[in-house]
Every structure is written in structure tokens, then in C-alpha cells.
Amino acid sequence: MTKIHVSTTVNGDAAEFLCEPASSLLDVLRDTLGLTGSKEGCGSGDCGACTVMLDGEMVCSCLVLAAEAEGRTVATIEGVAEGSVLHPVQQKFLEHAALQCGFCTPGFIVAAKALLDRNPNPTETEVRYWLAGNLCRCTGYDKIVRAVMAAAAELRQERTPA
Amino acid sequence: MNAPETMKPFRHIGTRPVRPDGVDKVTGRALYSPDFKAPGMLWGAILRSPHPHARIVSIDTKKAEALAGVKAVATGRDMPTLESLVMHVGEGASDIVDVSHNCLAFDKVLYEGHAVAAVAATSPEIAREALGLIAVEYEELPFVLGLEEALAEGAPVLHDNVFTKGVEPKPDKPSNAAMRVEMGGGDIEGALASAAATVSGRYTLQPVHQGYIEPHACVASWNGDGQAQIWTSSQGHFAVRSLTASVLAMPQADIRVTPLEIGGGFGGKTTIYLEPVAMVLSKKSGRPVRLAMTREEVFRATGPAPGAVIDVRLGAAADGTLVAVDVQFLYHSGAFTANDAGAGVASAIGHYRIANTRVVGTEVLCNRPAAKAYRAPGAPQVNFAVESAMDELAARLGIDPLDFRLKNAAAEGDPQTSGLPWGRIGYIECLEAAKAHPHWSAPLGPNQGRGVAGGYWGNYGGPSTVNVSVAEDGTITVATGSPDIGGSRASMAIMAAEVLDVPYEQVRAVVADTASIGVSMVTGGSRTTFATGMATVQAAGEVKRLLRERAARMWGVATDQVEWRSGPAMSASCATPPFRMSAPRSTRTTSKARSRAAPRRASAGRSTRPISTARTAGSITRASSITGCRWPPTCR
Numbered sequence: 184m185t186k187i188h189v190s191t192t193v194n195g196d197a198a199e200f201l202c203e204p205a206s207s208l209l210d211v212l213r214d215t216l217g218l219t220g221s222k223e224g225c226g227s228g229d230c231g232a233c234t235v236m237l238d239g240e241m242v243c244s245c246l247v248l249a250a251e252a253e254g255r256t257v258a259t260i261e262g263v264a265e266g267s268v269l270h271p272v273q274q275k276f277l278e279h280a281a282l283q284c285g286f287c288t289p290g291f292i293v294a295a296k297a298l299l300d301r302n303p304n305p306t307e308t309e310v311r312y313w314l315a316g317n318l319c320r321c322t323g324y325d326k327i328v329r330a331v332m333a334a335a336a337e338l339r340q341e342r343t344p345a
Numbered sequence: 346m347n348a349p350e351t352m353k354p355f356r357h358i359g360t361r362p363v364r365p366d367g368v369d370k371v372t373g374r375a376l377y378s379p380d381f382k383a384p385g386m387l388w389g390a391i392l393r394s395p396h397p398h399a400r401i402v403s404i405d406t407k408k409a410e411a412l413a414g415v416k417a418v419a420t421g422r423d424m425p426t427l428e429s430l431v432m433h434v435g436e437g438a439s440d441i442v443d444v445s446h447n448c449l450a451f452d453k454v455l456y457e458g459h460a461v462a463a464v465a466a467t468s469p470e471i472a473r474e475a476l477g478l479i480a481v482e483y484e485e486l487p488f489v490l491g492l493e494e495a496l497a498e499g500a501p502v503l504h505d506n507v508f509t510k511g512v513e514p515k516p517d518k519p520s521n522a523a524m525r526v527e528m529g530g531g532d533i534e535g536a537l538a539s540a541a542a543t544v545s546g547r548y549t550l551q552p553v554h555q556g557y558i559e560p561h562a563c564v565a566s567w568n569g570d571g572q573a574q575i576w577t578s579s580q581g582h583f584a585v586r587s588l589t590a591s592v593l594a595m596p597q598a599d600i601r602v603t604p605l606e607i608g609g610g611f612g613g614k615t616t617i618y619l620e621p622v623a624m625v626l627s628k629k630s631g632r633p634v635r636l637a638m639t640r641e642e643v644f645r646a647t648g649p650a651p652g653a654v655i656d657v658r659l660g661a662a663a664d665g666t667l668v669a670v671d672v673q674f675l676y677h678s679g680a681f682t683a684n685d686a687g688a689g690v691a692s693a694i695g696h697y698r699i700a701n702t703r704v705v706g707t708e709v710l711c712n713r714p715a716a717k718a719y720r721a722p723g724a725p726q727v728n729f730a731v732e733s734a735m736d737e738l739a740a741r742l743g744i745d746p747l748d749f750r751l752k753n754a755a756a757e758g759d760p761q762t763s764g765l766p767w768g769r770i771g772y773i774e775c776l777e778a779a780k781a782h783p784h785w786s787a788p789l790g791p792n793q794g795r796g797v798a799g800g801y802w803g804n805y806g807g808p809s810t811v812n813v814s815v816a817e818d819g820t821i822t823v824a825t826g827s828p829d830i831g832g833s834r835a836s837m838a839i840m841a842a843e844v845l846d847v848p849y850e851q852v853r854a855v856v857a858d859t860a861s862i863g864v865s866m867v868t869g870g871s872r873t874t875f876a877t878g879m880a881t882v883q884a885a886g887e888v889k890r891l892l893r894e895r896a897a898r899m900w901g902v903a904t905d906q907v908e909w910r911s912g913p914a915m916s917a918s919c920a921t922p923p924f925r926m927s928a929p930r931s932t933r934t935t936s937k938a939r940s941r942a943a944p945r946r947a948s949a950g951r952s953t954r955p956i957s958t959a960r961t962a963g964s965i966t967r968a969s970s971i972t973g974c975r976w977p978p979t980c981r
Contacts, residue, residue, distance in 0.1 A: 218373070222608070224559065226640055227640065269372070273372065280832075282367070283830075284558075285366075286559045288370050292371060320556055322831075
């Protein structure tokens with residue numbers, strides 16, 4: 184099988200890799216680039232655990248071919264914190280206990296950050312609809328929604344709701 | 346409800362600190378099962394049966410073995426032949442012959458998706474390609490999926506060596522009724538005949554998968570000298586060790602299982618599917634081998650909770666007193682005996698006080714994946730049926746459904762279905778609290794409803810091992826053998842900090858591998874906070890006792906003269922160089938056994954004499970003063 188050479192940008196750094204034509208972006212992120220923060224829960228775009236940003240658009244990386252990353256910009260959960268400083272969404276997930284097993288958490292955080300980047304003042308309904316593509320099996324969604332609302336308030340520099 | 350009548354105020358219990366594993370899990374750094382890779386690792390793949398029931402006539406693996414990059418191929422013939430042995434490792438029991446044959450089919454495939462052969466290769470693509478080169482000749486057999494169909498005369502029988510357990514005398518021919526459990530007593534028919542009101546109904550439920558988001562995965566490395574390592578996520582790495590060792594007929598201590606973070610289990614990760622197969626592939630190839638399921642494989646070959654057909658008859662007197670209940674249920678067992686029926690029988694009506702009872706549960710083998718534990722395994726199905734019938738009977742009697750339950754609720758001293766008396770279960774108190782809550786009487790809006798149901802589940806104990814170590818600087822590590830499926834590191838750190846009366850951040854909790862801590866039962870059965878927590882509390886108490894004893898010896902006073910108090914117990918002078926022990930004090934207890942101190946080490950170094958009563962408003966503790974160190978490690 185002939186492999187495809189791909190040049191792309193991942194979390195701000197140039198990245199190059201060879202991949203099979205059928206490889207998903209998720210496979211390459213996890214197995215070739217060692218970025219295992221994005222998870223494969225289903226491989227069919229149902230669970231959202233593999234959510235990453237591709238040129239600023241939220242995608243299920245299990246449904247994107249790795250070759251499609253050529254010349255584009257990928258952002259994953261590993262790039263959400265700035266160094267050791269957590270993004271408010273990450274911090275609020277911890278404070279609100281919005282994770283139990285934590286396996287779905289990277290996808291939720293990438294998706295929630297994408298929402299707040301475009302709408303820093305979402306309603307609870309907007310948060311729930313935005314996160315409808317992410318499945319959590321343990322915690323229930325309430326704590327997640329509260330964490331995202333609290334992160335939004337913090338980003339707006341308002342007082343965090345209790 | 347078993348809480349002490351008078352609660353002492355707690356410093357940490359009841360607080361909600363950030364969990365110690367939190368940052369790793371919000372940054373994507375936490376290593377789950379599918380994330381782990383070993384140097385030189387091969388990629389495995391499993392060939393699964395397209396038939397629900399078939400005899401394996403032959404498997405030809407030659408072409409697959411010849412494919413460039415393929416390093417090993419395994420079939421059921423590569424697994425050792427085993428004597429039947431029922432092992433209790435998780436929530437339920439399994440025969441290791443069944444476990445082995447579920448990991449890799451031996452002579453028959455018993456469900457669509459049953460593993461038939463496995464390959465290890467230098468890339469996942471080659472491994473998948475090799476699967477297509479394995480030629481399996483099947484002799485298809487009639488199959489059966491439904492519960493009553495599987496028990497019908499002439500139904501295809503899955504195992505010719507299964508004779509219904511729990512029936513005396515032993516049946517003269519094998520059947521799909523794997524086991525029958527019956528409890529109860531009294532005159533059901535007489536009581537139903539004289540009841541003021543009766544209801545009867547049939548309730549059917551489909552099998553439901555546990556649905557953890559993390560698919561199963563593992564890496565195994567089996568060396569030529571017989572020693573092996575397995576990296577996997579599970580609800581119990583000691584269960585992974587004992588089951589894998591038993592299936593492979595090898596010593597348990599030759600396997601070291603390192604627990605990776607677990608992405609949900611819900612009971613379904615209390616067994617093994619991939620580990621022995623990865624081990625065999627590793628032995629054959631001489632390299633570490635990774636096996637991982639896709640979501641499709643998870644649904645085809647693991648779990649689920651059993652589906653059920655449940656017949657309920659209930660009768661009550663005019664005043665609402667339950668007089669008789671008759672529950673008969675069939676549970677899917679799937680391809681192998683699952684052992685959920687006993688818990689279902691015990692759970693069905695145990696929370697009510699009824700004079701005449703009969704509960705009969707039967708596990709039924711059929712051509713589906715073997716049923717596995719799922720959140721109170723065996724209980725919710727039958728509770729759903731009984732509680733639905735309770736609502737119907739309450740309506741027939743014209744009694745509020747909550748009052749109906751309250752009238753019949755079991756309390757301390759009442760017999761359970763098994764005959765054993767109840768402890769303080771709090772069912773009545775719980776119902777009364779619900780009744781008093783404003784939500785029970787608030788007016789309902791459009792499309793709103795309100796209901797009440799009771800349920801039964803036991804809080805399981807079981808063995809847990811915890812190791813509490815004090816570092817040279819007085820900080821503390823709590824190591825447990827219990828996988829952290831949703832925050833138990835935080836629970837253990839809170840409990841240890843409470844006992845040792847130190848800040849939460851001074852205690853760090855880890856989950857240790859099977860070579861680094863004693864045997865611990867699975868994280869399941871609602872037991873971990875309770876049992877592993879008990880071991881944590883005991884071990885932390887033991888640390889306190891040992892350090893007080895040591896301080897007493899150093900100071901030349903009786904042990905009862907040394908107090909353990911919060912606040913700093915300053916050493917004689919901050920200018921005094923800190924006293925260091927030769928090694929951190931470590932102690933270990935098992936919650937089943939009495940606390941047992943680690944062997945004493947001789948004290949080393951100089952002993953400065955701390956002033957045991959000195960206190961300031963800081964956070965330095967007696968623990969740190971006794972080790973001669975300070976927390977935080979700067980003098981104030």
C-alpha cells in the first residue's frame with residue numbers, strides 16, 4: 184500500500200506524517216503523533232470523544248481522513264491548556280466534578296471551548312444543544328452543563344455561579 | 346443508615362476537593378487502556394464468528410501466518426485444556442473453562458461475534474488483512490435467542506455438559522436452563538385466593554449493554570522465563586490476574602497487571618476478554634502484543650445485562666397489607682452461565698414484609714454474548730417488574746402508591762427473602778422523607794408525572810488492601826488495589842487526611858499494580874468507598890499508632906503520653922536539623938483481617954526531642970513532628 188505524506192499543524196506546531204489512505208485523523212493523532220488525549224469511543228461519530236478542531240471547525244476526528252489534514256490546522260485537547268495553566272473550561276470541570284471516569288472529558292472540553300470561543304454568553308439550552316454530540320455515560324450531563332456555564336461566566340469575568 | 350447516632354464534626358469528610366487525578370483527565374494526559382503502547386509492540390486483531398451457533402470443523406491459518414509482517418496467529422487450540430473451576434472474582438462467579446472458551450472458542454461458536462482466532466502483526470492494517478486469510482470451516486447449527494424458545498422442547502442445546510444447577514435430583518439430560526434458584530415460603534395460592542385484591546402481569550426486558558465509552562483494550566508481554574506483564578483497564582486488576590493465570594494455567598505471581606485508567610465499566614469490566622489471547626500471541630511472537638476492540642466488537646462480544654421474562658402475582662388485604670407474592674423470572678445467561686439469578690431472587694421482594702412468598706429465578710443459555718454484571722447485577726430487572734405490579738395493586742386498592750409501600754416496607758429485624766434478618770436498611774425512613782418532600786405534593790404541570798419505586802441491593806464488603814506510607818518530609822501516599830472508576834483516589838485521600846488530621850493536599854492516592862499491593866477485590870458491588878475506605882482508615886490509624894509509639898520511645902515516655910493533634914508540634918528549635926528516618930514508615934492493613942503492622946525498623950539518626958504540646962495556627966502536624974520533618978517544608 185502506498186502511504187500518503189501529510190504536512191499539517193497540530194496545536195500550533197508543524198507536524199508531518201505518513202499515513203494509509205484509509206487512516207482516520209484520530210488514528211494518526213493517537214498512534215502516529217502520540218496524542219492519545221482524543222479518544223475513540225465508537226469510531227462512527229456518535230460519541231464525540233474524538234472531538235478536535237480542524238481549521239477552527241469542530242469535527243469528529245474518527246470521521247476525518249488523516250490525509251484531509253494536509254495544509255490545515257488541527258487543535259486537540261492537548262493544546263487547550265496554556266502550558267500548565269488550565270483553560271477555564273478545564274478548571275470548572277474539576278471544580279464542578281463534571282467528570283467521573285474521564286474518558287469522554289477531552290471531547291466535551293474541546294467542544295465546550297469551541298462554543299465559548301464563538302459565543303461567550305450561551306444560554307443553558309444553547310450549551311445543551313451544542314454538547315448534544317458528546318456522550319457521557321457516568322456523570323450525567325447536569326454537572327457538565329454547570330461547569331460550562333461557570334467557565335463562560337469566568338471568561339466574561341463575571342462572578343461564578345455557585 | 347448505619348452511620349453513628351452522634352456524628353463527630355469532620356475536617357475533610359463531606360468536603361468536595363478537586364480529585365487528585367483531575368488535571369490529567371481534563372488535559373488528555375491520563376492513560377486509558379487503548380492509549381498504552383509498549384516498545385516493540387505488535388498490533389493484534391481478532392477474527393469473530395459470523396454465525397450464532399456452529400461447530401468449528403477446521404481452522405487453516407497457514408496463509409495468514411505467511412503474510413509479511415504477521416508474527417503470530419492463535420486459535421482455541423493454543424489455550425491450555427482446563428478442569429472446571431468456578432472462581433468468584435467479581436460480582437458473580439465464572440467457570441474458568443467458560444472464561445477461556447469465551448476468550449477464544451474451542452470447538453463451537455456460541456454467538457455471532459464469538460472470537461475464533463487472533464493475529465499479531467507489525468501494523469494494525471496487516472493484522473486486519475491477515476484475519477481475511479484465515480479459513481474457518483463451520484458446520485452451522487440451529488440457534489436460539491429467546492428465553493422461552495430456549496427452554497422449549499426440541500430447542501438447540503448449547504452445552505451438552507450443563508445440567509440445571511439447583512434442581513434435585515440432577516436432571517437426566519442437559520438443557521439450556523443453566524440454574525434455578527428458589528426462595529420463599531408459606532401458602533401462596535391460599536393467600537392469593539383470600540386476598541381482597543390481586544394483580545398479575547408479565548414483564549419483558551431486552552438485554553442492555555453496559556455501554557462504557559472506553560472499548561476493551563490491553564497490552565500483554567510474556568517473557569521466555571514465564572514472567573508476564575499486562576497493562577489494561579478493568580474494575581479489578583487482581584481479577585484480571587487471577588482469571589488470566591487460571592485460564593493460562595500459570596502462577597498468579599508470574600503476571601504483573603498494571604491498572605490503566607478505566608473509561609467506565611458499570612460491572613461489565615469485572616471479567617476478561619482479551620488478556621489471555623494477547624498473552625498467547627505475545628508468547629508465540631516473543632513481543633508485547635496489543636489487542637483492542639472496536640465499538641462494534643464491544644457490542645457483539647461483551648456484556649450485556651440479561652434480558653428477562655418476569656411473571657408477577659401480588660395479593661393484598663383491603664387495608665393494603667401484602668399477603669402473597671409469587672415471582673417467576675427467566676434471565677438471559679447468554680452463551681455461558683452468568684450467575685445473576687441468585688441476586689435477582691434475593692432482590693425481588695426483599696424490601697417488603699410479606700407472609701407468603703415464592704421467588705423462582707432461572708438462567709437461560711442462548712446464542713447471545715454471555716451476560717455480565719451491570720449495576721446491581723440481577724436486581725433492576727425483577728425490581729422493575731415487582732414495583733410496576735405494586736403500582737397496579739395500589740391503584741386497585743385505591744391507596745397512594747407511596748403509602749402502600751410504606752405500609753409493607755421491611756425494617757430492622759424483618760426477614761429477608763433468604764430468611765436472614767434485615768439490619769438498619771432505612772427503607773421506611775427513606776419513604777417517609779420522600780413523602781414529606783415538597784416534590785411529592787407539588788402540583789404537576791402538563792406532560793409531567795410522578796412515581797415511586799423501591800429497590801434492593803446489598804453493600805458488598807470483600808477484601809481490600811491499602812498501604813499508607815509517610816515520606817521523609819511528612820507527606821503521605823495512600824496506595825490501594827482498587828481501580829479508580831470515578832473518584833476513589835479522592836475518597837481515600839480524604840479519609841486518610843481525616844484520620845491523620847492533615848491537609849488533603851498532604852495526602853496523595855495512587856492505584857498500585859498487582860505486584861505492589863496485596864490482593865483487592867474488584868471495584869464493584871458498591872464496595873470500594875466502604876471496604877477500601879475501611880482499609881484506608883485502618884492503615885492510617887496504624888500509622889498514627891506506630892508513630893506515637895516511636896515518639897514515646899524516643900522521648901522515653903509512655904505511649905499514652907503522646908497525643909496526636911492537629912496543629913504544629915514544633916521540634917525543639919527550627920534551627921535543629923530535621924531528624925530523618927532511615928526509610929519512610931509504611932503500614933498495611935486488609936479490611937478483612939485485623940490491622941497488621943509492617944515489620945518494625947530500627948530507628949536511625951539522631952533524635953531531637955520535639956515539644957509535644959507546642960501549637961500554632963499553622964498546619965504542621967504531629968505526624969510531621971514525629972518524623973522530625975515539617976509540612977509545609979518551610980519553617981514559619
